[in-house]
Amino acid sequence: MSGLVLSYIGKLIVLAPLASLLAIILDRAVRHEVRELFIKRCLSVSQVISITAGFLCCGAVVVTGNPIEVGALKLVSLSTQDLSFALRIDSISAFFVLISCVLGGVVGLFASRYLHRDPGYFRFFILYHIFLIGVHGIFQGAGLPTVYIGWELIGITSALLISFFAFRKQTVANSLRAFWAYRITDSGILVATLLAMHHGIENFRGDWKGHPHPVILFACLLSAVGKSAQFPFGRWLPKAMEGPTPSSAIFYGGLSVHAGMYLMLRASEVYGLPTSVAISMVVVGVFSVWYATIVGRIQSDAKSMLAYASMAQVGLMFIEVGFGLNKLAIFHFVSHAMLRTYQLLNAASVLHDRYAFEHVLGREKVSFNPVHGSRAFSQYAYAFWESIDGAFGRLSLLALVEYLSRRCRSFEERFGEVILSWIRHVMFYIRHPLKGASITSHKITSGDAGRRGEDKI
Amino acid sequence: MNRNSEIFMLSAFIPSLLAIAIGLLKVGSPFSRRIFGLMAPFAMIVFFASYVDLVGHEDVSIIVPGFLEVRQIGAYCGILFNFIYCVVFLAFGDRVFLTRSSAYWLFVQLLVSLGLICENMEMFSLLLTAALVAHLKVSQVDVYQVSKKQDRFVVVVFCSILAVALSLVFFGLLRLSLGLETFSQLANSVSAMPRYLKIISSLLMMVSLGAFPLHFWVKPLFAAPARYGLAVITRLNIGFIVWCKLYPLIFSGDPLLDKILTYGCGANLLYAAFLLFGERRLSQIVSSLYLFHVPLLILAVKISGKESMPDFVLDFANITVAISGLLVILGMLRDRLGAENLDRSSGLGISYPFFGISFLVCVLSLVGFPGTLGFISSEVMLHHFAESTWPVAICFIITLALNGYSSFRIFGESFYGDPAKSYRKVFQPLGREKMAIVMVLVFLLASGIGPQVLTK
Numbered sequence: 001m002s003g004l005v006l007s008y009i010g011k012l013i014v015l016a017p018l019a020s021l022l023a024i025i026l027d028r029a030v031r032h033e034v035r036e037l038f039i040k041r042c043l044s045v046s047q048v049i050s051i052t053a054g055f056l057c058c059g060a061v062v063v064t065g066n067p068i069e070v071g072a073l074k075l076v077s078l079s080t081q082d083l084s085f086a087l088r089i090d091s092i093s094a095f096f097v098l099i100s101c102v103l104g105g106v107v108g109l110f111a112s113r114y115l116h117r118d119p120g121y122f123r124f125f126i127l128y129h130i131f132l133i134g135v136h137g138i139f140q141g142a143g144l145p146t147v148y149i150g151w152e153l154i155g156i157t158s159a160l161l162i163s164f165f166a167f168r169k170q171t172v173a174n175s176l177r178a179f180w181a182y183r184i185t186d187s188g189i190l191v192a193t194l195l196a197m198h199h200g201i202e203n204f205r206g207d208w209k210g211h212p213h214p215v216i217l218f219a220c221l222l223s224a225v226g227k228s229a230q231f232p233f234g235r236w237l238p239k240a241m242e243g244p245t246p247s248s249a250i251f252y253g254g255l256s257v258h259a260g261m262y263l264m265l266r267a268s269e270v271y272g273l274p275t276s277v278a279i280s281m282v283v284v285g286v287f288s289v290w291y292a293t294i295v296g297r298i299q300s301d302a303k304s305m306l307a308y309a310s311m312a313q314v315g316l317m318f319i320e321v322g323f324g325l326n327k328l329a330i331f332h333f334v335s336h337a338m339l340r341t342y343q344l345l346n347a348a349s350v351l352h353d354r355y356a357f358e359h360v361l362g363r364e365k366v367s368f369n370p371v372h373g374s375r376a377f378s379q380y381a382y383a384f385w386e387s388i389d390g391a392f393g394r395l396s397l398l399a400l401v402e403y404l405s406r407r408c409r410s411f412e413e414r415f416g417e418v419i420l421s422w423i424r425h426v427m428f429y430i431r432h433p434l435k436g437a438s439i440t441s442h443k444i445t446s447g448d449a450g451r452r453g454e455d456k457i
Numbered sequence: 458m459n460r461n462s463e464i465f466m467l468s469a470f471i472p473s474l475l476a477i478a479i480g481l482l483k484v485g486s487p488f489s490r491r492i493f494g495l496m497a498p499f500a501m502i503v504f505f506a507s508y509v510d511l512v513g514h515e516d517v518s519i520i521v522p523g524f525l526e527v528r529q530i531g532a533y534c535g536i537l538f539n540f541i542y543c544v545v546f547l548a549f550g551d552r553v554f555l556t557r558s559s560a561y562w563l564f565v566q567l568l569v570s571l572g573l574i575c576e577n578m579e580m581f582s583l584l585l586t587a588a589l590v591a592h593l594k595v596s597q598v599d600v601y602q603v604s605k606k607q608d609r610f611v612v613v614v615f616c617s618i619l620a621v622a623l624s625l626v627f628f629g630l631l632r633l634s635l636g637l638e639t640f641s642q643l644a645n646s647v648s649a650m651p652r653y654l655k656i657i658s659s660l661l662m663m664v665s666l667g668a669f670p671l672h673f674w675v676k677p678l679f680a681a682p683a684r685y686g687l688a689v690i691t692r693l694n695i696g697f698i699v700w701c702k703l704y705p706l707i708f709s710g711d712p713l714l715d716k717i718l719t720y721g722c723g724a725n726l727l728y729a730a731f732l733l734f735g736e737r738r739l740s741q742i743v744s745s746l747y748l749f750h751v752p753l754l755i756l757a758v759k760i761s762g763k764e765s766m767p768d769f770v771l772d773f774a775n776i777t778v779a780i781s782g783l784l785v786i787l788g789m790l791r792d793r794l795g796a797e798n799l800d801r802s803s804g805l806g807i808s809y810p811f812f813g814i815s816f817l818v819c820v821l822s823l824v825g826f827p828g829t830l831g832f833i834s835s836e837v838m839l840h841h842f843a844e845s846t847w848p849v850a851i852c853f854i855i856t857l858a859l860n861g862y863s864s865f866r867i868f869g870e871s872f873y874g875d876p877a878k879s880y881r882k883v884f885q886p887l888g889r890e891k892m893a894i895v896m897v898l899v900f901l902l903a904s905g906i907g908p909q910v911l912t913k
Contacts, residue, residue, distance in 0.1 A: 075906075076771075076833050083836055110907065124811070145836075149827040156826065159865060166807055166873035176862075176869050183862040187854050194843045 010070035012053040020046035034122040040112040047105030054101030058094040064405040088142035096139040103254045111246035131157040143203035144193040161247040173240040186224020192219035209272035217277040220439035228260030232428040241303040253340035281322035302347040388454030472800035473500035507537035541781035548893035561595040569622040582628040599779045616674035644705035665699035669725035679744035686784035722752035723852040730856035731861040750776045771834035782819040806872025814873040820864040829905040
């Protein structure tokens with residue numbers, strides 16, 4: 001496909017959620033009621049378009065290695081230069097864009113069922129769409145001004161979603177705490193943007209390694225530390241779990257929490273990473289990992305544990321970027337974002353799953369209501385699906401993350417092991433579904449989140 | 458010179474005068490009320506249209522060159538003043554249209570519009586005096602007497618008298634010492650002006666706009682009760698026209714004055730940011746946000762320079778429209794809740810999202826959030842600050858962060874939280890009020906996405 005066609009397709013990644021947002025607002029304004037089905041359809045269509053466009057563009061970038069200039073919207077002409085909202089997909093941003101498209105769609109569809117009949121349904125999806133636009137602004141931004149716009153959009157939507165259950169006083173207080181951290185650290189990216197514009201090096205197209213300005217990178221680091229909840233600004237992250245589970249999953253498991261790492265990754269590629277900044281990154285990462293690991297072990301609820309686990313993993317990514325292992329950091333991001341989103345989405349239903357499996361196995365008499373079809377078929381189907389799901393989530397992805405973060409064995413060896421183990425499990429479950437369910441049930445309920453936090457979920 | 462523009466501009470005064478006449482002649486008759494009710498916003502709209510017509514042209518003389526002229530900056534201000542007057546009249550129409558005082562408010566606005574196009578300095582001084590006195594009179598009768606808050610009014614009176622005295626002294630001395638008569642001559646002879654005149658002009662601008670440390674009147678003025686956003690907006694407009702007329706003096710070329718102006722404004726920024734930190738009264742929150750933007754107005758002109766004047770028009774538009782929106786929301790809330798403390802409106806945003814959303818958008822625009830006009834204006838100003846004075850840029854960034862947090866805290870505490878009993882009987886916003894607020898929101902959001910319309 002030619003560059004022009006790809007740039008048009010690339011526009012769809014941002015325009016699809018924008019159109020969906022406008023359609024939802026218009027529908028609400030015209031009909032004076034919230035139509036869940038309409039919102040769900042808008043979201044589905046927009047996300048299918050977005051994911052398809054994301055796959056096409058990112059695939060083209062990965063295969064050909066040529067960046068795609070998606071487009072630019074000129075906001076205002078300044079006396080010396082223009083301020084634009086410009087988008088671009090290159091080899092660094094391709095994976096981030098792809099993951100944000102996929103997770104955006106999956107979590108959106110999850111949320112459309114999860115928040116069924118919730119009074120804040122409309123509010124959630126408005127903020128969710130704005131968040132998606134902000135995320136694409138960050139990951140596709142062709143320059144620091146665009147990244148800054150996305151950065152601020154994510155900040156405000158994050159704060160508003162933390163206080164989603166706004167009638168609770170504690171939720172509002174937690175939201176304010178998160179916003180406080182955001183506002184203080186966002187000054188960094190503002191300073192970096194201004195400085196970069198002052199020197200004419202604000203866009204990511206050029207190679208500005210010959211003109212490094214340490215203040216730009218330190219300012220970026222300040223913002224990255226705040227957004228990725230790293231030491232010493234990380235205390236807001238566990239408190240941010242007050243929001244609805246889907247928003248926690250996509251913000252603090254999937255995308256938002258990695259925005260800081262992405263910014264540093266991008267800055268290191270464009271401006272180079274002076275030793276002082278690299279050392280600072282490593283120090284921040286080490287402290288964050290140390291702090292999050294220690295504090296995370298004494299948490300009594302699953303979501304807080306997962307929040308600290310995210311903080312630790314992102315700390316590791318900071319260390320990787322600090323050491324110049326950028327490709328490893330991208331790979332780490334992909335696996336961590338997928339796994340953490342899965343865990344956070346699953347956190348609320350671990351107990352439910354456990355009871356369901358126990359009922360299937362006949363160990364305890366816990367009520368279980370099949371939704372569709374005959375009782376026996378539903379239960380077997382459910383158990384089988386959960387087995388596959390659990391095996392995939394807990395074994396393959398967790399193993400990848402563990403490999404990246406804790407063990408030093410070679411990638412090929414571990415990856416092969418994981419694939420083989422996964423295939424072995426699938427074959428085992430297909431042959432013996434009930435035994436498979438039993439094993440998976442045991443693993444789920446005795447896993448990290450389940451073992452320590454099941455009573456509090 | 459465009460003859461059509463002149464005729465259009467002059468014709469704009471006719472409906473305004475008619476509306477005033479009808480309002481003053483007979484209030485009791487239902488017919489006259491309706492006529493006035495239609496005529497007043499019509500007058501505003503015609504004013505608005507006439508200024509829009511003048512924007513594209515160079516300076517236009519009306520009737521007598523050197524006496525009544527419209528400059529580009531004057532046209533911008535005229536558009537904005539009349540836009541926000543339309544909004545406020547629309548929001549509080551049910552009350553102001555039925556009282557005689559509404560005609561007086563319209564009269565003050567007419568004086569403001571005349572002041573904008575007045576080129577002769579002595580005439581301008583007289584118009585300024587008339588506008589301030591009329592504002593005081595109507596405020597005294599209409600606002601402060603009703604609420605028995607005369608002690609607050611004394612401060613407003615004092616500062617208005619100070620402004621009048623300074624203007625008379627300044628324009629008189631200009632005539633005596635330099636023989637200047639018109640504002641165009643003033644712009645050309647700034648460098649020849651003695652320092653004491655520059656100091657007097659700075660004081661006049663500060664007291665008219667409410668810049669630190671001559672900001673005493675701002676807080677009492679914003680405490681004006683109930684729906685009288687008109688009292689506040691009219692007074693702010695008077696300050697803005699003084700600034701529009703005297704802004705060439707900012708380019709004085711005097712290094713000492715330049716430093717005082719720059720660092721004084723930086724101090725003002727920090728002062729306003731910390732003022733907002735612990736504030737719990739909604740009206741004072743709006744006043745603090747206004748105080749935060751006053752030094753920006755001055756600095757924006759100074760730093761952007763004569764060549765990039767359109768840049769600071771963005772900030773001017775942001776301040777006037779967003780502050781007006783907040784005042785309208787504040788008036789609506791105070792009408793319904795009978796109080797303005799944050800605790801009284803706790804949980805309001807959950808039951809009445811319209812209040813919450815509109816408050817949030819206006820506040821976010823004032824603190825420079827992306828997607829709003831405030832973002833563009835703050836980015837433009839920061840760009841200019843970064844090019845010229847870094848300390849002020851850093852001050853601005855710090856205060857933006859502080860104000861952003863304070864604003865969100867206020868939003869969280871006042872609109873979220875456990876629903877208070879006091880608002881359970883609050884009525885939904887009326888259609889007219891909604892329309893007024895929607896006009897403000899559309900302006901802020903649309904110009905945030907496509908500000909080229911304003912800058913062109």
